[in-house]
Amino acid sequence: MSDRVETTPRLAQWRIDSLSPFSYRKSDPFKIGLWNWYLAVGKNKQLFVKLYPEGSSLTREKPPIASLTIKIVSLSAPNRSILIHPGISDKLLKSSDDCVWSVDTLFTGRFIIDVEFLDLKIVPPSGGEPASIWTSYQVAKHTEAVALNSLGRMLTEGIHTDITINVADSSIGAHRAILATRSPVFHSMFYHDLREKELSTINISDMSFDACRAFLNYIYGNFQAEEFMIHRIALLKAADKYDIPDLKEACHESLVEDIDTRNVLERFQVAHLHQLPKLKSSCIRYLVNFGKIYEILKDFNDFMQSADRELIAELFQEVLAAWKGL
Structure with a gap:
């Protein structure tokens, strides 16, 4: 007996050849959207069908909010008799008990459990209303990736830099607007008539070139895991000095580990x-x-x-x- 579930991007079908009384079966995992899912079916006095996401850190952090329809299609009955669930709309699915369908009809012989996902939503990391992973979420994710890539190129390729950062052994070109947006200390330097504003330079003599490059990569969203691990202490000091709390917390958590x-x-x-x-x-x-x-x-x-x-x-x-x- 196969427990494989056939899928398209939004449809899952589990073909069951037979199900004996007082039995329970669980499908192999199958991927729809961001999550791995399972179907389970059992027969006692009633037939029940369960649908649930795999227990994982992804499910805990981004539990799916599902709209879907479920059908049971009998392959043994004449003309493929179909039983249709009333439908599920915007339901949070976290455990195996969140989507259970009990039916009085006891199917015999071969049948198909058919699940069509009409929409899957998650709550964005910044909070607010749930967003569809197939529309606004994917667009936002793509837009963010493109924007971060563009910012990274501005730094690595030195595109229209307007300020020079002098470090212990070299210098790096950067952009006032980006630095000021990420750090209130940099914002103050450029807003007031300070030396940095007049000369278009910042002296950071307590950082090496490589550490400063890692610092700027973080600010520009061009995060590099390897250089972060190498320069955590220097990045922590810079985060404290230039008041970038998210970088400080990232270093703090990493140093504990x-x-x-x-x-x-x-x-x-x-x-x-x-x-x-x-x-x-x-x-x-x-x-x-x-x-x-x-x-x-x-x-x-x-x-x-x-x-x-x-x-x-x-x-x-x-x-x-x-x-x-x-």
């Missing part, structure tokens, strides 16, 4: 300097609760000689609290 004995002390200091509570508590937990402080005693002694006194006192309070709990 790969703490180890080689970087924990540096990140502990970074968390203190840039007021990153989640990173600080994660470092303390790694050092104290998991006992890693004993694996890096030499580095820890060097840290004690140079670190901020307030930071050392905070760490020792955690160590003492852990000892008392033993």
Whole structure:
């Protein structure tokens, strides 16, 4: 017996050759829209059909809001008798219990479960009214991709740049309007009669060329994962300095994810300097609760000689609290 579901972009059909009493079957996953879906059918006193999206991070973050029709087509009865569901309109589907159709007719022999998706919507990331993935969502997604690609080319190809950023070992051309839009600090530089406005230059002497390029790539939407990972600390400092909270939060979350004995002390200091509570508590937990402080005693002694006194006192309070709990 095949559990394969045949699909077109909006139609799914599951052909069932037989279904014995008191039985339950689940289809193979099939793709419609953004999601993988399942159909399930069972027979007891009634026949029931279920449709639901695969449990995944995508379904949790972007649950489908579906409009659809379901039909059961008997292949054994004369003239292909058809039973049609009244229809589902703009229903949020997250679990296997959200779309269940129970019918009193007990089909015998071969039949087809036919699902036609009239529309699938999601709530946009920015909120607001649900948007169709087949109309406004796809148009918006395409428009965003084109716009970001254009901004990226403006930076990489130096198209009509109107300000020069001098870094420690080179310079990069950029655009005042884009910098000002993303950073209130840059906006203030260009709005008031400051040196940067008069000379059309910005001096960022505390960043390397590569780190500054990664910083600008983020601002222009030309995100590069590899360079982000390499320059996270520098990007965090720049995000703080130029008041770009989304970049700061992205760096914060990323730095929490790969703490180890080689970087924990540096990140502990970074968390203190840039007021990153989640990173600080994660470092303390790694050092104290998991006992890693004993694996890096030499580095820890060097840290004690140079670190901020307030930071050392905070760490020792955690160590003492852990000892008392033993």
